[in-house]
Amino acid sequence: GAVVSQHPSWVICKSGTSVKIECRSLDFQATTMFWYRQFPKQSLMLMATSNEGSKATYEQGVEKDKFLINHASLTLSTLTVTSAHPEDSSFYICSAQYLAAGYTFGSGTRLTVV
């Protein structure tokens, strides 16, 4: 139980275009989801917390107009990287909370902007 599906696994896009990453809870309702970014050989950095039906809470230094997060249903949260640039190339991982202090992670999306 408590499975999260993240798509796509990898994506290559041209500089200036937008990319959407989906995170879907398959067997539970996730009122809270988290988005992380991980640069090569670095840790997972929390970007934002999204709660179903409300605006996401972004961590300090994360541009909310560039990283649009939508959590319109209890099973789906999306992260859209707008006007992507090479420096946005990274590994993005979503996480969903399925109980108090219980988290399940997606398999990650490797984004390459060329």
Add this chain to the structure above:
Amino acid sequence: AQKVTQAQTEISVVEKEDVTLDCVYETRDTTYYLFWYKQPPSGELVFLIRRNSFDEQNEISGRYSWNFQKSTSSFNFTITASQVVDSAVYFCALSEAPRDDKIIFGKGTRLHILP
């Protein structure tokens, strides 16, 4: 603010040796949760353990064991008789749930098990 420190950036040991990965945390809360995750080269996070702040009992799961000491704010992870398949990056993490549900990760320790 919550913080997790993994001072060991990279460790290499020969197969069958025991290895301990250190984790020191900071929090102002009395209720919190600690985690260890394994990240193999594929990138997917593998959950290893969750421990709440009220349970200081050490835990053993096969070759893995964890030592939680609130007095030193540490939650160390030991692999006994290491194997090549244990090679990965290991992250220690902290959540101040239920007050703050987000989970914060340490910088990770890259473990190389040499055959």
